[in-house]
Amino acid sequence: MMMLRKKRQSMGRQKIAMKRIENEEARQVCFSKRRAGLFKKATELSILCGAEIGIVVFSPAGKPFSFGHPSLDYITKRFLGGGGGGGEMVVAPLCGIFVEGQKLLQLNQEHAGLTEKLEEARRMRAELEAEVAAQRGGSGLPCDVEVHEMGVEELESFQKRLEELRRNVANRREELEILCMDTKVTRGGVPPQLGYGGGYLGGYNGLYLAPAPVGGFYGHGQDMNMGFRFGDRWYS
Amino acid sequence: MMMLRKKRQSMGRQKIAMKRIENEEARQVCFSKRRAGLFKKATELSILCGAEIGIVVFSPAGKPFSFGHPSLDYITKRFLGGGGGGGEMVVAPLCGIFVEGQKLLQLNQEHAGLTEKLEEARRMRAELEAEVAAQRGGSGLPCDVEVHEMGVEELESFQKRLEELRRNVANRREELEILCMDTKVTRGGVPPQLGYGGGYLGGYNGLYLAPAPVGGFYGHGQDMNMGFRFGDRWYS
DNA sequence: CGCTCTATTTATAATTC
DNA sequence: TGAATTATAAATAGAGC
Numbered sequence: 001m002m003m004l005r006k007k008r009q010s011m012g013r014q015k016i017a018m019k020r021i022e023n024e025e026a027r028q029v030c031f032s033k034r035r036a037g038l039f040k041k042a043t044e045l046s047i048l049c050g051a052e053i054g055i056v057v058f059s060p061a062g063k064p065f066s067f068g069h070p071s072l073d074y075i076t077k078r079f080l081g082g083g084g085g086g087g088e089m090v091v092a093p094l095c096g097i098f099v100e101g102q103k104l105l106q107l108n109q110e111h112a113g114l115t116e117k118l119e120e121a122r123r124m125r126a127e128l129e130a131e132v133a134a135q136r137g138g139s140g141l142p143c144d145v146e147v148h149e150m151g152v153e154e155l156e157s158f159q160k161r162l163e164e165l166r167r168n169v170a171n172r173r174e175e176l177e178i179l180c181m182d183t184k185v186t187r188g189g190v191p192p193q194l195g196y197g198g199g200y201l202g203g204y205n206g207l208y209l210a211p212a213p214v215g216g217f218y219g220h221g222q223d224m225n226m227g228f229r230f231g232d233r234w235y236s
Numbered sequence: 237m238m239m240l241r242k243k244r245q246s247m248g249r250q251k252i253a254m255k256r257i258e259n260e261e262a263r264q265v266c267f268s269k270r271r272a273g274l275f276k277k278a279t280e281l282s283i284l285c286g287a288e289i290g291i292v293v294f295s296p297a298g299k300p301f302s303f304g305h306p307s308l309d310y311i312t313k314r315f316l317g318g319g320g321g322g323g324e325m326v327v328a329p330l331c332g333i334f335v336e337g338q339k340l341l342q343l344n345q346e347h348a349g350l351t352e353k354l355e356e357a358r359r360m361r362a363e364l365e366a367e368v369a370a371q372r373g374g375s376g377l378p379c380d381v382e383v384h385e386m387g388v389e390e391l392e393s394f395q396k397r398l399e400e401l402r403r404n405v406a407n408r409r410e411e412l413e414i415l416c417m418d419t420k421v422t423r424g425g426v427p428p429q430l431g432y433g434g435g436y437l438g439g440y441n442g443l444y445l446a447p448a449p450v451g452g453f454y455g456h457g458q459d460m461n462m463g464f465r466f467g468d469r470w471y472s
Numbered sequence: 473c474g475c476t477c478t479a480t481t482t483a484t485a486a487t488t489c
Numbered sequence: 490t491g492a493a494t495t496a497t498a499a500a501t502a503g504a505g506c
Contacts (some may be wrong), residue, residue, distance in 0.1 A: 008478085008479080009477065009478055009479090009504080009505090010477070010478045010479060010480095010502085010503055010504055010505090011478090011479070011480085011502085011503065011504085012478060012479020012480040012481085012501095012502080012503080013478085013479060013480040013481050013482090013500085013501055013502045013503075014479090014480075014481085014501095014502055014503070015480080015481065015502090016284075016481095016501095016502070018280065018283055018284070019283065019284075020283065020284065020285075020286055021284050021285065026502090026503095027284070027285050027286070028285075028473090029473090029502090029503095030284055030285055030501090030502080031281070031284075031285040031287060032473085032474085033500085033501060033502085034277065034280070034281045034284070034285070034500090034501080035281065035287075037277065037499095037500060037501075038274070038277050038278060038281060040500090041270070041273065041274050041277055041483095041500095042274060042291075044254065044270070045267070045270045045271065045274060045293070047254055047255065047256065048252075048254070048255075048256065048257050048263070048266055048267075048270070049256075049257065049263050049264075049266055049267040049270065049295075049296045050256055050263070050296045051267060051271075051293055051294060051295055051296055052293070052294040053291070053292070053293045053294075054291070054292045054293075055278075055289070055290065055291045055292075056289070056290045056291075057281070057287055057288070057289045057290075058287060058288040058289075059285075059287055060285045060286045060287055244495085244496080245487075245488080245494070245495060245496085246485085246486055246487050246488085246494070246495045246496065246497095247485085247486060247487085247495090247496070247497085248484095248485075248486075248495060248496025248497040248498085249483080249484050249485045249486075249495085249496060249497040249498050249499090250484095250485050250486065250496095250497075250498080251485090251497085251498060251499095252484095252485070252498090262485090264490090265485095265490090266484090266485085268490090268491095269483085269484065269485090270483090270484085273482095273483060273484075276483090277483095277500095474506100475505105475506085476504100476505080476506080477503105477504090477505085478501105478502105478503095478504095479501100479502095479503095480500100480501085480502085480503105481499100481500085481501080481502090482498100482499080482500070482501090483497105483498085483499070483500080484495105484496100484497090484498080484499090485495100485496095485497085485498090486494100486495090486496095486497105487493100487494080487495085488492105488493085488494080488495105489491105489492085489493080489494100
């Protein structure tokens with residue numbers, strides 16, 4: 001028998017022409033994805049090769065985004081100062097950023113610190129949540145291994161607790177029998193605190209989450225010359 | 237006889253770890269390729285989406301490279317002008333102050349928001365910690381109230397567990413007695429597999445937070461933070 | 473939007489010249 | 490270095506939630 005292949009769920013990635021995407025929505029979507037991709041590439045480059053990178057991007061809607069490793073400020077200063085190997089001082093293009101960065105450095109750092117702490121707190125929370133869920137789910141009883149590790153005193157007190165519990169269980173059964181189960185009462189379902197059975201495992205780091213760039217247009221740009229300096233030369 | 241041409245001429249692209257490439261030559265090669273790739277991506281982004289991009293990169297050897305569309309200069313001015321569209325700001329100082337004010341405002345708001353979130357996360361964490369502690373402290377056994385809420389089936393299975401546990405406890409006692417306690421053995425610690433009850437939930441993929449490459453390169457940097465501004469926020 | 477999924481296109485690590 | 494080649498890892502277009 002043939003394996004009945006599921007109907008194609010997508011046509012897969014299609015090749016696209018290297019020209020401005022006319023559809024506005026598609027263009028915005030593409031921009032978001034590719035900006036993320038670009039920043040990721042930059043991150044990788046800096047990590048893998050120890051390169052220092054600064055990027056500034058204006059979205060089609062005119063919203064500014066930037067990336068910097070170690071920081072835009074640093075890159076700016078370095079660029080201004082003429083950098084190490086290059087020797088020659090590249091003039092003022094980024095000096096404004098430099099000035100700005102100088103004064104904002106402190107706040108930025110503080111901000112970065114806060115973000116980090118937030119991350120950590122959240123991670124911790126997820127872990128704890130999972131732990132709670134695990135204990136609850138496992139009926140809360142210590143497993144055999146744990147019992148096997150106990151010392152005499154621990155065993156003793158543990159035994160007492162067990163006795164107590166047994167009494168409780170017995171009582172409860174009696175109670176239930178008396179009630180004669182003509183009512184499906186109580187026990188709505190899972191206690192609310194439990195939430196998700198498995199615990200949150202969140203895979204994605206929402207690092208790139210961002211407020212939607214909404215903004216006016218500004219009419220210029222498409223046909224201005226593009227190029228890049230490569231070593232000592234300019235390419236276009 | 238067929239010419240078995242199958243012999244692999246290369247192993248193809250191999251996956252590489254996201255960490256600094258130690259081999260200097262390989263690092264340089266990788267840098268060249270990836271810088272080209274980065275600039276190409278930037279070009280595509282600007283063409284496809286009409287975005288305006290400026291990039292500055294320092295090679296691991298300290299050589300500066302830059303990319304700009306329409307030009308680095310333009311990007312710089314625009315960035316300085318805070319999206320004014322005109323990009324005509326000529327007087328750096330004034331411009332800097334202006335931009336700074338704008339950003340300060342943004343950052344301050346952001347700061348406030350983050351602080352709030354941090355606090356909330358901490359509160360949540362404390363709560364969960366308390367919960368965990370409570371369960372732990374109670375030797376992990378469900379308390380009376382919980383037993384009192386159980387339904388018949390639950391009670392039944394719970395009873396079974398209790399029986400099992402009792403057996404374990406008994407066994408353990410025997411074991412201990414046999415050992416005659418002339419050796420303080422066992423109880424070393426927690427068996428490795430047990431680890432922390434919850435297990436690792438790693439939701440975090442350090443993609444963009446990668447530990448700085450420890451670039452002893454330019455003699456600075458270890459403690460600088462990497463990050464980028466995305467819309468209104470700074471990410472690190 | 474922002475995230476997912478899938479099928480493809482691209483980017484590139486490894487290798488050779 | 491630099492320019493191919495090759496096989497595989499990654500990015501991402503398109504469509505859906």
